[in-house]
Amino acid sequence: MSSVPSPGAVSNFLRTLIEKDLAEGRHAQKLWAGRPGPASVQRQGTPDPARIRTRFPPEPNGYLHIGHAKSICLNFGLANDYQGACHLRFDDTNPEKEEQEYVDAIIDMVKWLGFDWKFQDEDNLYFASDYFGYMYEFAEALVQAGHAYVDEQSPDEIRAMRGTLTEPGKDSPWRDRPAEESLQLLREMRDGKHPNGSLCLRARIDMASPNINMRDPVLYRIRHATHHRTGDQWCIYPMYSWAHPVEDALEGITHSFCTLEFEDQRPFYNWILERLAELDMLLHPLPQQTEFARLNLSYVVTSKRKLLQLVRDGHVNGWDDPRLPTLAGLRRRGYTPAAIRLFCERLGVTKADSRIDYSVLEQALRDDLDPIAPRAVAVLDPLKLVITNYPEGSSEPCQAPANPHNPEAGVRQFSFGRELWIERDDFREEPPKKYFRLFPGNKVRLKYGYIVECTGFVKNEAGEVIEVHAEYLPDTKSGTPGADSVKVKGNITWVNAAEAISAEIRLYDRLFLEPHPDAGDQDFIAALNPDSCQVVQAWLEPSIQAEPGATWQFERLGYFTADREESSIERPVLNRATTLKDSWGKNK
Template sequence: MSTNPKNPAAPADNAPAANFLRNLIDADVASGKYADRKDNLGRPLPPIITRFPPEPNGYLHIGHAKSICLNFGMARDFGGRCNMRFDDTNPTKEEQEYVDTILDSVKWLGFDWKDDTGEHLYFASDYFDKLYEMAEYLITAGHAYVDSQSAEDMAKNRGSFGEPGKNSPFRDRPAEESLDLFRRMKAGEFRDGEHILRAKIDMASPNMNMRDPAIYRIRHAHHHRTGDKWCIYPMYDYAHPIEDAIEQVSHSFCTLEFMDHRPFYDWVLERLAEGGFFQRPLPEQTEFARLNLTYAVTSKRKLRQLIDENIIDGWDDPRNSTIVGLRRRGYTPESIRLFCERAGVAKSDSWIDMGTLEGALRDDLDDKAARAIAVLRPLKLIIDNFPENLSDDCSAPVHPHHPERGQRSFPITRELWIEEEDFMETPSKGYFRLFPGNKVRLKYGYVVECTGCDKDDNGKVIAVHCSYFADSKSGTDGANNYKVKGTIHWVSAQHSLEAEVRLYDRLFTDPNPDAGGKDFKQVLNPNSKEVITAYLEHGMRAALPDDKFQFERHGYFVADRVDSTPGNPVFNRAVTLKDSWQAK
């Protein structure tokens, strides 16, 4: 969604890009479809209510960011609200840790679930009693039955896309018997899988999801919120529409894989509306294309595998596609919202290039990030005619486009660090940096002329020598007397900050690492992380965790939010200055 710089979660002055979901809401608002609704206290409801309903079984990834921006953004733009809801119906995979990180990620992205009526944070487990009550109603109304087939027989009798299913031998079980069994299931009398509650719809339906889908299963498992109160748990496809209706959601946006589930969503709500549980208009589900990002995997199972096999360093590894990983890498909430806006909303799946995400970060940080000098591949430069005990201050803007942010200063001394690539003993054609006899400008400092180099016993250059011109300092009148083609970066060897810098790159060399049944681990990028010792201008000692900088010439970097300590920041490369990525 577009943003307002004074309020990052507010819409920009220009109108948001049109899309089919926005058009749908426009039409519903214009028709008054959801107008005049009231909550349980008789207060008017907003014109639209959306929801973001993750399962707390892992960390959110970049695909979830699109859903967050879509649901919260649409509610914001239309003066509605978005409920934050956890679909915690599967106790064996869910933990409070995941609840906490999901809430933190949504807030970090700039969204909230509060309005003037209070906090709209919900859990499916809040509704377990109601879900159970409604399941009993479906049984007594003849719309559900307890099936006692084995899992193997159920699968066999379900049929296939080209073959209709077969009715369960228990499908015509009397409602009283099913109700008794269901209550005994709730009481814990049966083992996992011994019985299951199914909706009674149509085993010959061409839509496999309508062939008497399961709505409750036995699962003797401890729930992170309800403890051991329950040993039966509702299936997601049953719970989801009911949760929407209880919360009076108007627009239930789901990704395309739920399109075939929509008839069951509608079936559940229609049957319960007939039973007097809900008033019309009922929530409506609409599907949109999920976000598929190149050079990444978003499957929670595969992400967990990468962590368990120590291929990456946890959920917040900066190479990870998780929101916590992107945050640690140096991505900003604004850049991710900008990326989601650029990705758009479509009705068919497509792939978004990683370069679009990286470009959004560059566009966001270019105007924000303070500048600094860093030497990543250090080579000693000795200015032979510079007084040994002299330290001369040079200055540069904190940000070249924002003079109001002031100047930063750093000393130049006799011995400096420069980039290895800024010296060639025998220069190639078009090389304008240091080589014997050539002059260059030390950026923000003096013009120097290369006089030679020192080598070790193996012939490797270990130091470069030069002379400086004392009247050539940048910002003085004398600087105009020197015309050179090359300018190089440097830091004082005596005063610079020695720091750990992590050069992160894309985790995979294949744009679609797990497509077509490929083994995603076979296309891991061996150069996705390189840890180096770099030298930074001395003012970087004051960098705080999450502070972001443009290291001139190299890219955008962030002080690591986990490993940085006072006076000793560790830096992660967020993104290079230009999109010139290629697998190495």
């Protein structure tokens, strides 16, 4: 089911629950026919070979984001650890917002994270729309048993009659209509004989319940809309709170893990399953819903509505914009599946909501890439350095480790010459205190090359320094006996101008200036960071072959990835995934 090796499991309340259920044999005799279905189907099965069944049930109305990654890693990871199955199920019950594009993108991201939905010979990829027939059959059974009725109130009237947290709701005038009449109206709804909003099917529970979710919730609403899979076959669609428990039960899910916002829905989840089991539509043991804290990350928004607004209004360049917290955006920026899994592992699983600082995600990427990323030098803000006493037209080879953590990775080759590119910040005409890099009269080491002494500089008509002059000390080349003969405090990177590769570098930063951009009634658009993407023309070491998705650590600068959509060896375009260390607070 997973191609990801499971790390040493850290105990949490979900693992404790699973282990208790396994020890007590709660699901040991659960029947499974090898496919989803009601009691009539599952009775044909044998004891389920999967010790547990979990599910990841996204709605295909947008792209997955970092919050979904936690649920993916949790559900697929637990199933893998306990010799179970995890289903990928698309909750496609809202035809007006769902598209095949999102289905394809979700499948792509789950696979990219390293998971799949196969268990033994099962391919557990499912769609809620496959169960519309079963759901409707169950709805008729509830009506006939007196557990549901057709209401003719408008949505606004239902809302007004619902009551408040301190006041009970009021019964609908149609709450006690005969089952035969409700059944006839339900069939007319199914057959398209009524307009949107004119009728709905409600559960008959308790309008005085202290839990508002139990006050006769709506099960079906009329929507004359084309579904991305079923077309115009249906014009009534189940509400999520009704569909969710039914889908879990049809698929034989043992542990339905949800985020805390669904905690208040759990009594209705259980009510639905218990009523359907009483009607012999479902078999025991029934699924069990358990809630955990969702992932709240600082400096991002994860609401699909708000992400869609950012995309549609052109604040970002599509769902895979590297500034977005979508998994597609994080992948394009340079995040690895291993880094995201490591991040989710470090978060753990709790019952208490908290907000995780964005720096925790960045550090997971650094920890993943540092041992494996090849090193290179890039100059992002180039300033010409001329070694005036080095022969014109000459060059000599230099080398550096491809990765200092991995000697087997070998070395990378480049050359030293008369004209070099250095970072503009590595020179000061009038240096501040404790500045140890280039300034007139000072010596520094050109990393992997020679020690040089600054002898002067050239300015343009605007008074800007456009060229720095220096002389090299011939017997001080790195790796030679004379390398330590002269002591210097400064050490700067460089590339040979004669062989440097020109590249477009996109310096991505946090999309929002505020850590909680959508808290309360804030206008999250007003908190956008105008400098979240800066584009510079840089010079790269010649060892770089910028094939899409390739990643390097640029010394002193951070981790950079060749853009998956636009980069090529002929025209490199690189994205900064993250800096070498967290400097956000110091820079803002």
